[in-house]
Amino acid sequence: MTYASAVDGTDRVGLLEDGEIHGLRSPARLVDLLGDDGERLARAAEEARRDPAEVVPLGTASLRAPVPVPPSIRDFMAFEEHVCNARGLPRGGLEPGFYDAPVFYFTNPAAVLGPHDDVPVSPGSAAFDYELELGVVVGRPGADLDPAEAEQHVAGYLVFCDWSARDLQKAEMRHGLGPAKGKDGATTLGPALVTPDELAPRRLGRAFDLQARVTVNGRPSTTSNFRDPLWSIGELLAYASRGTRLVPGDVIGSGTVGAGCLLELSALHGTEAYPWLHPGDRVQLSVEVLGDITTTVVEGAPLRPLRRRDEHG
Template sequence: MRWSSYLSPTDGREHPAVVSGGALHGLRTATRLIDLLGDDGERLARAGEEALADPLDVVPEGEARLLAPIPAPPSVRDFYAFETHVRTYREANGQQMDPGWYELPVFYFQNPAAIRSAREEIPMSPGSVQFDFELELAAVIGCGGADLRPEEAERHIAGYTLFCDWSARDLQAREMRQGLGPVKGKDTATSLGPWLITPDELEPHRAGVSFDLEMRAAVNGRPCSKGNAADLYWSFGQMVAYASRGTRVQTGDVIGSGTVGTGCILELAAVHGEQAYPWLTPGDEVRLEVDLLGAITARITEAGPLHPLT
């Protein structure tokens, strides 16, 4: 099934909805999609049947006031799992692959309060002039767990969604020179959605450790990125297992894949130059797409105020 979260025109509140036949079929009996997770998927399946049989609303996809599928996840971890992206950027800067990358599926934590829907405008980060998109996909944890093995960890995934990690590259570079970060370089916005796709929908597209799903990005209508989810080096099972090592993953946690090869300006500009692939500026229109998962469409807006610290 395809799920979403939206604001109902009937009561003005957040509701989960099944997306079918080009429309959202709102669920009457729950106000958050995360409340339907937490088991092996049976609760979500039953709710889907209920929404289709007796919907609160039937809203055409293009008219729905979409939210992120999980508007306020407990945590957001973003991994670094596409080898092509890592290798291309490193080699363009005269660096070799670190052998440790093949031993640990590293990640950093993002800001759950910065989650945006797939149709929201995105403000630039205050103080940044090197603003970037990142074309990714993500898994959402259904049933929590601790110290999971990779072969069992994938069964804890409730579904998959499109993910964009908006990045202030100049802020990120300054922060990481201090041995910490990224912090404010990744703190302003993360787009999720538009849909949460249950694993059974993607299983026919299984390829290697991932799925055969084409991934594309365009800025102001100009195609600039193209990759495939099947190019993942680390599987989502491995990522979730590593995230749960020595701790717990919780229902609703978001696990980002990291950027697909060619999937950000940082990589493209390192190879082809900033003149060929300039940084995002207010007014730019960004469209990110992944087969079956839908599209994020975002207009970049001015940053908020930059208040001096000293």
């Protein structure tokens, strides 16, 4: 994981064990431990156990995103249930192309937040939403990967929250591009990078049996599981690498798990039961083994109009 050092406040990489972070002396960036089959991470873990620079209780640590500024972030739609819920369709009712290849968009690496950072509402939005996903960090570079072997390029997994301004997203996507500002404001990653061997006991076919929960102001919201994706992690990585190159530190989002956002829940149960997020709301997103993101939604920057209405030609 990445955290602010208790000594000087600079970012430091550490190993989490038994509720304590064992800080590495170097390097300062987790991405510098990637690039191979996981041996560098394993050696760093042993070094952190043997000779830590410091030991910090997890409860007092200021956590950063494990990879604070990824080289790229691709966010997929791997869960059919999510898309069908959001569109009011039965399972199997999406357009045929959805079942031919996974779809994704690129989101903003500069907008990555740590697991306890406040999340600002996107300027001009009145329909702010969380989206709970499984995140993957690429460990080994590669291009045109074989789906059957692509998971060998995974350094680890984490909780991924794609914060979405649904009203902005809906408006801009009418024009055939996007999402852009509807997704541009914040992506929360964390709390730690969990290596593949730690998730191996939860393997279920091509997926993972990981219970997922979200509460808003302590009230249960999402209850779901990552066991039922339409596309496996290997298939997502293979498609992401098609005709291009993945590099260490790239982040892949699985897409929202079924019932993993307010857009779905309000479509299923009504907006009164599941209203949009507002400043002051406290949101906790939890995934078994991977840990928790706990954050507060805050007021965003004021909307600055590009021009006056009477200036439109």
